[in-house]
Amino acid sequence: MIQKTISPIDGSVYVERALADDAQVANALEKAVAAQKVWRKTSLEERAAICLKAVEYFLNNADEMGLELTWQMGRPVRYTANEIRKGFQERARYMISVAESALADVEVEQLPGFKRFIRRDPLGVVFVVAPWNYPYLTSVNSVIPAIMSGNAVILKHAQQTPLCAERYAAAFEYAGLPEGVFQFLHLSHQQVAQVIGDTRIDYVAFTGSVEGGHAVQKAINERFIVGGLELGGKDPAYVRADADLADAVENLVDGSFFNSGQSCCGIERIYVHQDIYEEFVSEFVKLTKTYTLGNPTNQETTLGPMVRTAAADFAQKQIDEAVAQGATPLIDTTLFSSHQKGTPYFAPQVLVNVNHSMSIMTEETFAPVVGIMPVSGDEEAIRLMNDSQYGLTASIWTADIDAALSIGEQVETGTWFMNRCDYLDPALAWTGVKNSGRGCTLSKIGYEALTRPKSFHLKINS
Structure with a gap:
């Protein structure tokens, strides 16, 4: 099945992409699981170096990507490159900079003969479903901190902005990210629900409409996982x-x-x-x-x-x-x-x-x-x-x-x-109440949803 992106500029077909088939989806999930088991063992320093180099790719190609974005969703070209140069870069660099303190072990009061602390473990595979209106600004809120946390990421971008997902892939390839840690899939709404329902997905980060949020929540409800939902506003x-x-x-x-x-x-x-x-x-x-x-x-x-x-x-x-x-x-x-x-x-x-x-x-x-x-x-x-x-x-x-x-x-x-x-x-929690969603991205707090606490209770025999 072919997905077509109709440019609002002149009504022409700007991008055509084949949707992933069942085999491609299954392969992506398997690769993500396998890659994450290795990636989680890498140091924060190595993760940060790779993510910063990916940001470098975005900055080096901002003008070209800005023009692509203009054709995909209609924002004036005088502004589109700034989504990358300003907001995207600011958020990415901030979340990279605070990762060490946000992901550090949580120390508790010590007792004689014991060593006790809480470690923040990565969840596994994070599925990011991103919108078209600010395709880089919204997705960076989850993609960079998920990878910095030791997770693997599968990104599904809106039908209107498929090239943005492909740009992420090019950036991480340029940066030397191990294969499988970041992947993208072009999917239908039905396929999105199927991916959310797959046991290899450990967290869903969704940005979109309230209607879309309800659909994501319905798919999540079949499993014991949670999702971050950034929905509408008035x-x-x-x-x-x-x-x-x-x-x-x-x-x-x-x-x-x-x-x-x-x-x-x-x-x-x-x-x-x-x-x-x-x-x-x-x-x-x-x-x-x-x-x-x-x-x-x-x-x-x-x-x-x-x-x-x-x-x-x-x-x-x-x-x-x-x-x-x-x-x-x-x-x-x-x-x-x-x-x-x-x-x-x-x-x-x-x-x-x-x-x-x-x-x-x-x-x-x-x-x-x-x-x-x-x-x-x-x-x-x-x-x-x-x-x-x-x-x-x-x-x-x-x-x-x-x-x-x-x-x-x-x-x-x-x-x-x-x-x-x-x-x-980016230093403040990005969150909403009522029908604007639930969960949090950005700030140190944004890392909490992408990790799970694991307690270490070690008795030391003398």
Whole structure:
């Protein structure tokens, strides 16, 4: 069976790949198990050297890989190489740097005549299922620490970005990683479920939709293993009356529309104190109109097509429903000449007169669309931010750090930002609550899911 990647740029078939057959899947699993038994015995120094050399491959080929990524999923070429040069490199190097302390034996109080400690053993074979929207940023969260932990990895990338999986393989081959420690497979959804159900898989790291998360969880439930699930978001921002207005506008416009809004932690709803609401909205709209929607292979383009026409159609449906319920769109889409119905080219939109009876404020949109509501103060903002099935990130814009801390303790979210948004700090745990998933990647804590504790209780005979 052939898998085709349709480029959102022009609707052409950009990549064709044959899906793995049963024999290829079985062979990959067998190789992973065998390779991991040897790899786990290698020193952390050797693992780190290989992983750092793999990062070197990514950096040496960032421009070429960036153009590939643009054709695969539509992000403007002026940005795609930076996914590798900045976020990918930062996360990979950080997770490599903290591996020694994160994986060190856990010492306990000693008793006379005994030696006792807890060792962090690798799980075995880690199956990483990665999405198309940030294909390198999302996958590096699991791939590098899994290999640093002494696991073998099998990577399945989204149908939209198969070349990313192949680039990982090329990078690890360049770095001299032993054969079988890292492999990739092009698979159908049904095959993914079958692989998860195979006894040779010890952990699943999935990033994707809530629907996909349920499917992964269903497959996991047949076995005594766990999985990390990073799912959807409807991430809110709260702009207090004391905020630096220009800074808030600049960053929230970018947080709403970068990558055409196709980010799990992008800004999808904004609550602004009523005292500065009108000015905030005016400046927000003014900046939004400066975007250039068009062919993402052109350097001047700042907003590329969405990943597919169906995604643009879904966003337009949410907008139309909100307008029918009383919402007001503030962006005239004719200002964006490339905006065309029935294509992935979709202009940014800002909606006011919105409320939580509208799906645009409660259901994930995953598009360059944001709703903005006025609020009377902190209490109302907290209530509205928490009125969601999701809880990945949330942000506050204020000059008062004490207020930010107090409000952050009350907001149901995995990450709480002050005066920034849509960013992952690799030193901090990346996690979500509610339907945004479970588990944790990044930070030292991220290593815990990729290892199991093994206790050593040694009695020393005199």
